[in-house]
Amino acid sequence: MKLYFAPMEGITGYIYRNAYHSIFHPMDKYFTPFIAPKQDKTLNSKERNDILPEHNQGMYVVPQILTNRAEDFIRTAKKLAEYGYREVNLNLGCPSGTVVSKKKGAGFLGEREALERFLAEVFEALDMQISLKTRLGLEEAEEFGPLLEIFNKFRLKELIIHPRVQTDYYKNKPDWEAFGKAQELSRNPVAYNGDIFTTEDYLRFSSAFPQTETVMLGRGILANPGLPGELAGEERPGKQEIKRFLEQLEQDYREVLSGERDVLFRMKELWYYLGCLFSNSEKYVKKIRKAQRLCDYEEAVRSLFREQEIAENAGFRPMG
Numbered sequence: 001m002k003l004y005f006a007p008m009e010g011i012t013g014y015i016y017r018n019a020y021h022s023i024f025h026p027m028d029k030y031f032t033p034f035i036a037p038k039q040d041k042t043l044n045s046k047e048r049n050d051i052l053p054e055h056n057q058g059m060y061v062v063p064q065i066l067t068n069r070a071e072d073f074i075r076t077a078k079k080l081a082e083y084g085y086r087e088v089n090l091n092l093g094c095p096s097g098t099v100v101s102k103k104k105g106a107g108f109l110g111e112r113e114a115l116e117r118f119l120a121e122v123f124e125a126l127d128m129q130i131s132l133k134t135r136l137g138l139e140e141a142e143e144f145g146p147l148l149e150i151f152n153k154f155r156l157k158e159l160i161i162h163p164r165v166q167t168d169y170y171k172n173k174p175d176w177e178a179f180g181k182a183q184e185l186s187r188n189p190v191a192y193n194g195d196i197f198t199t200e201d202y203l204r205f206s207s208a209f210p211q212t213e214t215v216m217l218g219r220g221i222l223a224n225p226g227l228p229g230e231l232a233g234e235e236r237p238g239k240q241e242i243k244r245f246l247e248q249l250e251q252d253y254r255e256v257l258s259g260e261r262d263v264l265f266r267m268k269e270l271w272y273y274l275g276c277l278f279s280n281s282e283k284y285v286k287k288i289r290k291a292q293r294l295c296d297y298e299e300a301v302r303s304l305f306r307e308q309e310i311a312e313n314a315g316f317r318p319m320g
């Protein structure tokens, strides 16, 4: 099985990617959080930093683009090609209201004719590998049939399916039945994404879909960076490795972010997920969330490491 690292805006930029890659199981591909091209400019400095080859040494990275304008996609992809990229990914899954109302991300799935024209233009203009990361539709899984007919007209590098619809956001369960049907009917290679948080989830998935060769993991890694290694048969990392990972992240964020508050914000955000890795973590995570200074944050993390263990049943659990 090939394992891909899902793009996660605000979290899995190059700093996170490098820290992960230097300590945990190397992934077959890492997808960048989306680049949203503006009409006047190709990449802003955050986007440029994220894809610079010197910031992504030793990893196979696929930049993701979020747009519904073929000319913006083409211009951005050509820019990425100048940096050495041969593969790009189109975001057809982002469920956020502001994105969807502009008919981008999952919103583009509701504009089938425009989407087909977009893909025709992009494939005509680019000599690059193009993959799609898609949901099933806006409201119903049935929307995917006609979408797949469109996707089948193009030679995609791969079709990565997160089998939810836009209105699900991250609620409900991924629709495995719809995924199975899509996999059967797709003329392009298919990869699966969605709610693989533990080894048990993975085994359940791979016994239901033995022919699926690629799984993309997202929140499962944020909650347990040892998950890909576990799936590859490696031992679960101990507290030492997790600690080293957090120290490296904090140090690298300190180097690139302008002030302590930004570093603190980044580190605190991670604990929404990482709390799931430790036994009895609630009260520590509460303290972490309340920390106003990095030193308070560090103290809360130290006491968690001192007093708690990695939980037997570690794995992402949505809160609330």
Ligand SMILES: Cc1cc2nc3c(=O)[nH]c(=O)nc-3n(C[C@H](O)[C@H](O)[C@H](O)COP(=O)(O)O)c2cc1C
Binding pocket: 006, 007, 008, 009, 010, 011, 032, 033, 034, 064, 091, 093, 094, 133, 162, 193, 194, 195, 196, 216, 217, 218, 219, 220
């Ligand atoms: C905080 C966050 C940011 C995300 N940003 C992106 C993104 O930039 N591009 C994208 O295609 N998907 C994005 N996603 C969706 C994930 O890539 C993935 O499809 C989703 O989390 C389901 O996979 P999982 O259940 O393994 O987490 C994001 C998800 C989260 C939770």
